[in-house]
Amino acid sequence: MSKSESIAIVGGGAWGLSTALHLHRTGYTNITVFETADSIPSRYSAAYDINKIVRAEYEESFYTDLALVSLIEKSLKRADQLTSSQQAIEAWKDPLFGPYYHETGYIVATSGSALAKANKSLETALASVSKHPVFAPGIQALDNGDEFKKYAWQITGPLKGFTGYFNRLAGYAHSANALKGIFLHCATLGIKFVLGRSAGTVTELVYDGQGNDRKCTGVRTADGITHSAAKTIVASGAWGASLVPEMGRFVTARSWSVAHVQLTEQECDYLRGLPVINVRDLGFFFEPDPATRLFKLCPLGAGFSNTNNEGTSLPPMDRIPPPQDFIPADDEIKLRTLLAETFPWMADRSFVDKKLCWFADTSDSEYCIDFLPDTNNSVVVLSGDSGHGFKMMPIFGKWVVELLENGRQNIDRWRWKTKDERGQDWGDGVSWRIGKSRELSELIDEARRGGLQARL
Numbered sequence: 130m131s132k133s134e135s136i137a138i139v140g141g142g143a144w145g146l147s148t149a150l151h152l153h154r155t156g157y158t159n160i161t162v163f164e165t166a167d168s169i170p171s172r173y174s175a176a177y178d179i180n181k182i183v184r185a186e187y188e189e190s191f192y193t194d195l196a197l198v199s200l201i202e203k204s205l206k207r208a209d210q211l212t213s214s215q216q217a218i219e220a221w222k223d224p225l226f227g228p229y230y231h232e233t234g235y236i237v238a239t240s241g242s243a244l245a246k247a248n249k250s251l252e253t254a255l256a257s258v259s260k261h262p263v264f265a266p267g268i269q270a271l272d273n274g275d276e277f278k279k280y281a282w283q284i285t286g287p288l289k290g291f292t293g294y295f296n297r298l299a300g301y302a303h304s305a306n307a308l309k310g311i312f313l314h315c316a317t318l319g320i321k322f323v324l325g326r327s328a329g330t331v332t333e334l335v336y337d338g339q340g341n342d343r344k345c346t347g348v349r350t351a352d353g354i355t356h357s358a359a360k361t362i363v364a365s366g367a368w369g370a371s372l373v374p375e376m377g378r379f380v381t382a383r384s385w386s387v388a389h390v391q392l393t394e395q396e397c398d399y400l401r402g403l404p405v406i407n408v409r410d411l412g413f414f415f416e417p418d419p420a421t422r423l424f425k426l427c428p429l430g431a432g433f434s435n436t437n438n439e440g441t442s443l444p445p446m447d448r449i450p451p452p453q454d455f456i457p458a459d460d461e462i463k464l465r466t467l468l469a470e471t472f473p474w475m476a477d478r479s480f481v482d483k484k485l486c487w488f489a490d491t492s493d494s495e496y497c498i499d500f501l502p503d504t505n506n507s508v509v510v511l512s513g514d515s516g517h518g519f520k521m522m523p524i525f526g527k528w529v530v531e532l533l534e535n536g537r538q539n540i541d542r543w544r545w546k547t548k549d550e551r552g553q554d555w556g557d558g559v560s561w562r563i564g565k566s567r568e569l570s571e572l573i574d575e576a577r578r579g580g581l582q583a584r585l
């Protein structure tokens with residue numbers, strides 16, 4: 130592919146922006162990003178948020194195996210011997226991404242009432258870093274409440290039965306600010322952006338030819354304009370299957386809850402420096418955002434889908450789930466329990482800015498970074514972030530450039546999947562999620578019947 134050929138990227142979220150940046154860095158000169166929101170950070174992006182965890186622990190062996198190879202070879206200097214997550218953490222420290230990264234450390238824990246699945250998930254995550262030469266010196270086992278408080282002195286709650294560990298080499302990134310910063314940087318590089326519901330929303334991919342000759346020739350936007358492109362890269366997160374319906378066979382739009390407590394200036398200052406704390410059976414939180422003084426919490430669970438008659442789950446197409454400002458009652462209970470165990474003084478505060486946030490989920494939590502079959506490599510699909518894709522933002526686009534330049538995906542697990550899982554309820558089986566997945570319609574009924582009260 131010539132570097133001057135046109136490339137359309139659909140979606141200006143974490144992966145679309147990273148792809149635009151890395152394509153530019155590799156010398157591609159004709160890149161246009163289409164984004165349905167009228168500004169970036171897009172309020173529809175899963176990363177439209179004050180923070181996302183950046184950590185290297187993984188339960189499964191892909192990243193860990195690479196790390197073990199580097200351990201055996203006793204050389205961690207070469208970037209290709211570092212795990213993807215390590216590379217991502219390193220890349221967060223470069224001057225472009227650095228302003229958004231905060232290496233506060235990371236506590237992973239289970240409460241005294243955690244189910245075996247939560248404990249197992251913690252143990253396998255710990256195993257992936259505890260013997261690793263890069264991480265091991267910064268790992269500390271935490272066997273009781275007092276040990277937790279050495280690393281998070283602000284905690285005043287009882288931490289009943291809590292066990293876990295602290296990892297010094299991890300933290301969080303301010304995700305909305307990172308999207309904004311990289312967008313502005315890309316714009317100054319000459320990458321074009323077409324924003325807004327009418328001009329920026331891609332309504333369809335335009336194809337030419339039949340059978341073996343079928344090729345995508347560009348995108349059509351909601352204002353009826355056709356934009357030609359030699360390559361079209363679909364990076365539209367949870368909405369992917371609305372443009373590439375075949376994706377809906379193995380990608381499920383799923384959401385998790387997000388809630389915040391509004392702190393005073395003094396409370397905010399008091400909690401500064403807090404590590405990210407992730408209690409596998411309850412939820413996680415971050416140090417408060419100094420600009421808004423919001424303290425963000427996310428309950429952990431199997432998430433919520435919005436499945437249509439064909440068995441495909443997509444976010445509500447009006448993009449504003451009715452009612453918008455709620456989280457399910459079970460999630461509210463989890464967060465209140467989490468606060469009662471850690472910061473009891475906050476446990477009865479109202480939650481503000483409650484929302485369901487949508488991502489693109491796969492049953493094995495693997496990304497899909499591949500060409501769409503039967504399009505003569507004219508369409509690239511970036512999907513299946515599975516709720517753990519933001520941390521890769523600084524390096525993700527490199528993998529897309531490699532795909533384009535190799536002409537095929539050499540990493541099996543990131544290939545387009547041929548399986549059809551529509552109608553299968555695999556959400557509860559994901560090893561690192563505890564609880565039952567539910568349908569959005571059920572939650573909305575419950576919220577209308579009075580939410581928490583209806584549940585109790």
Ligand SMILES: Cc1cc2nc3c(=O)[nH]c(=O)nc-3n(C[C@H](O)[C@H](O)[C@H](O)COP(=O)(O)OP(=O)(O)OC[C@H]3O[C@@H](n4cnc5c(N)ncnc54)[C@H](O)[C@@H]3O)c2cc1C
Pocket residue numbers: 139140141142143144145163164165166171172173174175176180181182183329330331332364365366367368369372384385386387427486487488511512514515516517518519520521
């Ligand atoms: C509650 C929650 C917590 C998370 N926590 C973490 C975490 O701690 N750490 C981590 O690494 N990851 C986390 N993630 C996952 C992370 O946010 C995603 O992996 C990441 O945002 C995926 O990037 P993306 O570009 O694929 O999708 P998005 O960032 O969602 O971007 C997709 C973009 O496409 C646009 N779009 C969609 N359709 C169209 C269209 N037709 N035309 C034009 N534009 C379109 C959307 O408006 C959006 O801006 C979390 C996700 C959620 C929901």
